Amino acid sequence: MTSPARAGSSDSSAPVVRFEVRDRIATITLDRPGQGNAMTLQLCTELVDAVDRAEADDEVAVVVLTGSGRNFCVGADLAEGFHAEGREPHPRHRAFQERFGHIAGVPRDAGGVVTLRLAAMLKPLVVALNGAAVGGGASMVLPADIRVAGESTRLGFLFPRRGMVAESASSWFLPRLVGMARATEWVLTGRLLPAPELLASGLVARVVPDGEVVATALDVAREIAANTSTVAVALSRQQLWSMLGAASPWEAHAIESRGVYALPAQADVQEGVAAFLEKREPSFPMRVPRDYPAYGPRWPEPPPATPGSQ
Incomplete structure (x- = not known):
């Protein structure tokens, strides 16, 4: 269309x-x-x-x-x-x-x-x-x-x-x-x-x-x-860009630890593992923005009261 x-x-x-x-x-x-x-x-x-x-x-x-x-x-x-x-x-x-x-x-x-x-x-x-x-x-x-x-x-x-x-x-x-x-x-x-x-x-x-x-x-x-989870890609994109200005790798570790803890309970990781074990292409069910997690970064953070920034 x-x-x-x-x-x-x-x-x-x-x-x-x-x-x-x-x-x-x-x-x-x-x-x-x-x-x-x-x-x-x-x-x-x-x-x-x-x-x-x-x-x-x-x-x-x-x-x-x-x-x-x-x-x-x-x-x-x-x-x-x-x-x-x-x-x-x-x-x-x-x-x-x-x-x-x-x-x-x-x-x-x-x-x-x-x-x-x-x-x-x-x-x-x-x-x-x-x-x-x-x-x-x-x-x-x-x-x-x-x-x-x-x-x-x-x-x-x-x-x-x-x-x-x-x-x-x-x-x-x-x-x-x-x-x-x-x-x-x-x-x-x-x-x-x-x-x-x-x-x-x-x-x-x-x-x-x-x-x-x-x-x-x-x-x-x-x-x-065709090959990747849209949630994982969205999180990774936001993490990579947002960490450019991080003061310490501990900031990356904090966000990544949230993902490593939360995502295995979600459908995309379960599908990714199953597809690997069954030697087939994955069909990831999760979508963005619908399933983008609340802990995921939203970068760049605009100054207060700046319209049209996101």
């Missing part, structure tokens, strides 16, 4: 994000190919709506994010402009602020709204990177769990080349993913990064021919959906 993320989610124009569920995989497609899938407030809002929809669906096990046309996302649509300090906000900026709120006394960065919503998702996220992914389009892929790139993919954190500070929470994610030395070189030069360099850095898991990017990402998603 293919549909817009949410009819009338941001304004009256045609939807710019497509949403499809098939075989327990939700595919979210940025759909402004003529503009390189450049980010507008409408696109950001519809993308958040699509993530909300995927997370709320118990039958969705994995999410694949990609872009239509030649490019994944060329960053902010400069034709829309920014709501800058000292200016009266356009009605579309005002509507975005009313939904997603302020932080530190200013409107939330739209790219950061997207990145943090992707990060908070319980379902695993696989990104299929085609063509250019720059600016906010590069930052958007950082919360993904697995990234597949095409041979011609170019990724760039171009912010200083446009006089802009690193945004979309990239200054938090990027050093943790590729190390501080590499992150500073990438951001301070703002250069375009070819696919082999992205692979060598570990930022992307695979580089494949351009025409095979989406198919490869879907193959990865099917492997997760």
